[in-house]
Amino acid sequence: MKYLFRFLPAGLILLTAACNKNDKDPAPDTTAHEKVFYDWKKLVVGADLSAVNMVQANGGRYEDSGRAKDPYLLFKQYGCNAVRLRLFHNPAAPGGYNAEGYCGLEDVVRSIRRAKTLNMAVNLDFHYSDTWADPGAQIPPAAWAGKPLNVLKDSIYNYTLSVLNHLKALNLVPEMVQVGNETQPGMLLPEGRINNNDFSNLAVLLNSGIKAVRDFSQTSTIKPMIILHPASAQIQQWWFNGIKGAGVTDYDIIGISYYEEWTTVKLDALKTLIGQLKSTFNKQVLVVETNYQWTKASQDGVVYKEPVTINGFAISPDGQLAYHKALTQTIIDGGGMGIMVWEPAWISNAQSWGQELIAFFDFTGKSLPGLQFMHQPYKF
Structure with a gap:
């Protein structure tokens, strides 16, 4: 996930607020609930915390109940049981994510250690690129550029195995592994592109x-579950039918990016879709990316992402919490494995495109109600 924000004139902020005045902005829930802390194998309630090291290195500070806190510990205390981390091949390469190496292997090692120290499961997301891989960009690492399909096949195998063996030597094996990120058009383009519904190269x-x-799992006590993650909800049936027809069947989890404003599968239809995917492909289903805005304008007053009110949930701190609760219950009702919120701790301006609008923290790093969705007493 990388946002492509649309900038709006500041004058539209007030107009947008007026247009949303009838949205459902729930009053803060003051009813006493028993906090439930789930085992990730029962219900994944997780967060992508890939940017935290970068945010903290750039002065980002997290606060809860008036006290500064380590963000990993803070998420754990609110019920987070799994952390998703993206891995770029060489982020410092020409055209890569950044010269500092964030989201490279050394940075990911630091992040996995932070999660594992708190007994949180890890979903390691191989992008197979030096930078973001998503439906709009699946660029091979610079070290693999121009290689034919048979060489890329070996490169993926050797790289994936070497990373996992490195992590095993450090006692940091992830519980889940994504083989590719938002691979809707294919991966390692152009060689791995889906052409006219021909999935053979991608397969x-x-x-x-x-x-x-x-x-790797043959030599490891922890045997990572494999996630395939094409992207949006509306293409899941097409994509997984396509790879099945091309001979890809040995995986464990169907991964969905669920951003409701960008999909034709609305919240009330997601339950049905999850059930259909489970029964059709006999796999578990996990929403590996989602989020919802808590505010309309960033700290500098600019609207980076045009506010979209979904299902009447207000764009507010309490609206954000209500949406994540409703989405989580919908996933459970459909038989899904759980939910991982995308970058809810990206609060600073370190290579940011306005992510602070969807964080679980305000502009000063103070925690917001959204964190509470992770320990709700959901119905099973």
């Missing part, structure tokens, strides 16, 4: 990554 690459994880 070669996916099966190579899958084989690396399965071969």
Whole structure:
């Protein structure tokens, strides 16, 4: 996930607020609830915390109940049981994510250690790129540029296996592994592109990554569950039928990016979709990315992302909490494995595109009600 924000004139902020005056902005829930802390194997309630190291290095500070806190500990105390982390091949390469190496292997090692110290499960997301891989960009690492499909197949296998072996030597094996990120058009383009519903090249690459994880599991006490993650909800049936027809069947979890304003599958239809995916492909289903805004304008007063009110949930701190609660219950009702919120701790301006609008913290780093969605007493 990387936002492509649309800038709006500051004068539209008040107009937008007026248009949303009838939204459902729930009063703060003062009813005493028993806090429930779930095992991730019963219900994943997780967060992508990939940017935290970068945010903290740039002065980001997190606060809860008037006290500064380590963000990993803070999420754990609110019920977070799984952390998602993206891995870029070489972020310092030309055209890569950044020269400092954030989201490279050394940075990911630091992050996994922070999660594992608190007994949180880890979902390691291989992007197979030096920067963001998503539906708009699946760029091979600079070290693999121009290589033919048969070489890329071996590169994926060797790289995936070497990363996992490195993590095993540090006692940091992830519980889940994503073989690719938002691979809707394919991966390692152009070689791995889906062409006219021909998934064969993509299947070669996916099966190579899958084989690396399965071969690694033969030597590991922790045997990572494999997630395939094409992206939006509305393309799941097409994509998973396509890879099945091309011979990709050995994976454990269907991963969905669920941003309701960008999908035709609205909240009331998500339950049905999850059930259909489970029954059709006999796999678990996990929402690996989602979020919801708590405010309309960033700290500098600029609207980076045009506010979209979904299902009447207000764009407010309490509206954000209400939305995540409703989405989590919908996932459970559909038989889903759980939910991972995308970058809810990205609060500083360190390579930021306005992510602070969807964080679980205000502009000063103070915690917001959204964190509470993780320990709600959901119905099963």
